[in-house]
Amino acid sequence: MKTYDYCRAFRYSGKVNPKIPSMRKFQYLCLFLLLLATACSTDAMDDNPAGDPSGNGSPDGGPGYRGAVGESAADLLSGETFSGLSLQLLYVEGMRPTQATVDNFQDFLRERLNKPDGISLTLQEIASPGQDVYSTQDIRELEDEVRTLFSTTDNLAVCGIFLDGSFEGNTESGSVLGIAYRNTSFVVFGETIREFSGQPLAPSTTVLETTVVNHEFGHLLGLVNAGTPLQTQHQDTEHGRHCTAEDCLMYWTAETGEGLVNMISGGNVPSLDAACLQDLQANGGR
Template identity: 65%
Template sequence: MTDENGEDQEVNISENKKLVGDSANDILSDATYESIIFEIFYVAGFEPNQNTVANFESFLENRLNKPEGITIELKEIESPGQDAYSVEDIAALEDTIRTEYNQDRRLAVSGIFLDGEYSENTENGSVLGIAYRNTSFVIFEETVQSFSGQAFGPSLTVLESTVLNHEFGHLMGMVNAGTPMQTEHQDTEHGRHCIDDSCLMYWTAETGEGLLNMLSGGTIPDFDSQCLADIQANGGK
């Protein structure tokens, strides 16, 4: 990477290759990083719509303490040409296309909107997104679009926004994954999720089948009061 004077600068990319939740406080607070940049890649035809990006920006502004600003950059990539992607496939793809890493007082996050589906899908669950590193997430946009097109289903904006906010919630350390709980509310049966079935961090927000039921009202869920208390106690808003 180069600095503001165009000179080469050493960057420790290992800081962006840790476990999900390891950078929760860095993401939420301004203690170490005063700004944050999102490098959002998408395969042609699978770009998040403008309303989704606007919703995400509002979501971030409401929850992150970043006085020097939040930047979202969208970048088109060619399709890797796979029908299904494993976590290893996605991480390898990120390593070839990512250009933004933590630098000085600015934290960097990578997101990828992919064609194809998750290789771990089952007959009972079609995964819509996963967080897989401390500053990395993927949205299986082809799968998201397939569910948004179903009769009486929620709009694409509502589906995309819910999945995007949910996966970033995991990077924020939710639930009990880098952001300590203020009260007991982890749904341990379903991993790092909230027990409140109306909360953004409820486990069904990760699968198409579950999310269609969860979004019956057609609105984007938010964090419940318990998740909000955790976020605020760890440096967020």
């Protein structure tokens, strides 16, 4: 039986900063409803085919790429077994991540991973599947068709896909911006991100893309308590694999969204808090 850990939407408490003029209150509220009622999703169970506990293996002789989210956390963080990391970012036409997003992502990885042989990244355009809506299974099948970079015995590979269309789990109150769905795989819904970034007062496409990519990769790194053990209790158990610190990259729910609205509206990408960093460092990261 499969279960999924869907990142629940932020809850708005009805409180607005009294220092913000009434028109700006309305604008911030609109931004809150558009941006903070979003969600991410992580597949919480192993996707290995029956009879193949290695996740169907890697064509290049490395570990399988069809494992559960967080299963490869220690291998991603540490350089003991895999001294290098290769990233393949695939995108459909019009959904190529901005160069600033790519640069920010590489900086994030270099700061957190121990890879003495370095981290490489390639970008490649793929044909759009032509779907308006994608299920998690659709995305898995697409990856199986288009992914060409796999792990070897000493180099780990990760695949990220930037799609048009939207996620089938979207509702009127929340839209999914990204999913970590396998041990070395994530997807970003670029079209949905661009819809949000085009709103008044909204953060730029780069800020939203960077936040989503870093957040989903955080799940691949086993945050929080999903392959990388907790060093202190900071998991928001009511809302899945997320951090309780409201200013943390891995935070996803709040009773009031004032602080996060102000943070995002300032154009800043959230960073990992001290508790998440301690978890990563204890599991082989920096």
